[in-house]
Amino acid sequence: MDYGRRNTKKYSFRYPDLKELRKLSSFVLDLLDFKQRHRKLLSVLSTEVVEGLLNVLVQFYDPFYQFFTFYYYQLLPMLEEYAHLLGIPVSNEVPFNGLEEILRSQIIAKALHLKKSEINANMTKKEGILGLTSEFLISRATAFAQVGSMDAFEAIFVLLIYGLALFPNIDSFVHVNTIRIFLSGNHLPTLFGDTYFSLHLRNSKGDGTVYDSTLDGLEIIDSCGEFSDVPLIGTQEGISYNPALAHRRLGKGRVELGPCNCVAFEAYTTWVKNRALELKISYACEIPMSMVVVDPSTLPNQDIEELEDALAKMT
Numbered sequence: 001m002d003y004g005r006r007n008t009k010k011y012s013f014r015y016p017d018l019k020e021l022r023k024l025s026s027f028v029l030d031l032l033d034f035k036q037r038h039r040k041l042l043s044v045l046s047t048e049v050v051e052g053l054l055n056v057l058v059q060f061y062d063p064f065y066q067f068f069t070f071y072y073y074q075l076l077p078m079l080e081e082y083a084h085l086l087g088i089p090v091s092n093e094v095p096f097n098g099l100e101e102i103l104r105s106q107i108i109a110k111a112l113h114l115k116k117s118e119i120n121a122n123m124t125k126k127e128g129i130l131g132l133t134s135e136f137l138i139s140r141a142t143a144f145a146q147v148g149s150m151d152a153f154e155a156i157f158v159l160l161i162y163g164l165a166l167f168p169n170i171d172s173f174v175h176v177n178t179i180r181i182f183l184s185g186n187h188l189p190t191l192f193g194d195t196y197f198s199l200h201l202r203n204s205k206g207d208g209t210v211y212d213s214t215l216d217g218l219e220i221i222d223s224c225g226e227f228s229d230v231p232l233i234g235t236q237e238g239i240s241y242n243p244a245l246a247h248r249r250l251g252k253g254r255v256e257l258g259p260c261n262c263v264a265f266e267a268y269t270t271w272v273k274n275r276a277l278e279l280k281i282s283y284a285c286e287i288p289m290s291m292v293v294v295d296p297s298t299l300p301n302q303d304i305e306e307l308e309d310a311l312a313k314m315t
Helices: 019-027 031-038 041-046 051-058 079-086 105-112 116-122 134-146 150-166 176-184 188-204 266-279 301-312
Strands: 067-069 124-126 129-133 173-175 230-233 238-241
Touching (some): 019 041, 019 134, 019 150, 031 041, 067 266, 079 188, 116 129, 129 134, 129 176, 134 150, 150 173, 173 176
Antiparallel strands (some): 129 173
16 A cells, blocks of 8 residues: 655654763662662663664654554553653652642752752753752762762752753753652653654654553543643643543453454554544555454444444544
8 A cells, every 4th residue: 555655754853961960860879779769760861762763763763653654553641651761650749740839948948958048049940940950969079079068969959860860951950840849759751741742843843462461450640620631830831641441451441442462453453544544644655564453343333333433533
């Protein structure tokens, strides 16, 4: 089948320089103790990003459905997967929403084991946003580590990971929104929202066959009250995502979407193929050797209709 192809797009990604943070990590003497408090946060510094892979992946992003749409299946990042990767459970605490009151310098100073006068003297503005430079924070973290003040070192070090690795909006700068997220203790929704916003921004101007058995039995967040999508507030703007099809990926909703057995309903496969035709995906279609489609005659008509209804609700 001739799907037709569009030209590939060029994207730029921010790759923050984490060399200084990696040097600071050498001051962490008890890795197990650090992991107990901050889970897999330290692993962020050792993660290698393959630039070409990101560029290829973003070519498949479907801004209308907010999925990665391929020829025969879809993939979507999920909040619960972010929690799994970082080892941090989804919190019930209110996440960053941009409506927080102005941070007072004494609150920042207390959280970072610094003096209020130090915060006032080093608070600066970049691109119209208040914050602290990484140079100042790194120097203070190093000084604390060298004299054995590990609680103070750790507080600043973790904030630097937030500001330079997880929310790197401005180079070598930790802005006040990042400090708010750090103090809230619930950064997953904001990090997830920034990911979606970044993808959406680049493409506006699923359910896939990948399955992680460690997510068995996980209750996923797939709605907000009576709304079928999940609102996300990032550091730059709000967005939402609809993980309804993720139920099948985790073996949920077996009546409506079928068991998680890497075999898709034909109604779903046909819908994805049609969507791929509309998008004119940039790369040539290669039929996966393991692709198996269940004969629709083996499926109850009611199940097929319910699947189509579920897909229709996303439009």
